[in-house]
Amino acid sequence: MEKIKDKIEEGKGKARKKVIKAAAILISAGLLTAGALALVDNIPEQGHSQNTIQGPEPVVLEIDEEDMAASSEGEEEEEQEEKKRGFFGYLKAALYGMLTAAGVWIATKIPWKKIFSKRTLYILLALVLLYLCARYILPEYVDVPWGPDKA
Numbered sequence: 001m002e003k004i005k006d007k008i009e010e011g012k013g014k015a016r017k018k019v020i021k022a023a024a025i026l027i028s029a030g031l032l033t034a035g036a037l038a039l040v041d042n043i044p045e046q047g048h049s050q051n052t053i054q055g056p057e058p059v060v061l062e063i064d065e066e067d068m069a070a071s072s073e074g075e076e077e078e079e080q081e082e083k084k085r086g087f088f089g090y091l092k093a094a095l096y097g098m099l100t101a102a103g104v105w106i107a108t109k110i111p112w113k114k115i116f117s118k119r120t121l122y123i124l125l126a127l128v129l130l131y132l133c134a135r136y137i138l139p140e141y142v143d144v145p146w147g148p149d150k151a
Helices: 002-041 065-109 118-141
Strands: none
Touching: 002 065
16 A cells, blocks of 8 residues: 555655646746747838938929839738738747757656766866867967967
């Protein structure tokens, strides 16, 4: 009887961990999708500039009827492109959300405790120190292609 209770408790613990991982995946995918949609909605218009000339002389243009017809056709084409770009923007945002959810799901399957032990932390710190020495200290003493005068 005790073994059954232990197995039930063990199953509850595993289920709780899986629910937490699933919630993390859903939250991260939702946040990325919301951010991507906000980015798509707030893309600035092309050619819009905040720099304006103060007090310019008025410019008077004479517009022919032919020019008006050509400009209205151009505006219709621009509107259609904006609608199409909006659809593909939303499609891209949904794709990014799905890819992020898949990435987070894969990241939950990686045994991080086995990967980040003290030994690997020391190796990582040594590699970072070696990189910093090669990037910033070595060019002071040796002529290397990535030196400060090459940048």
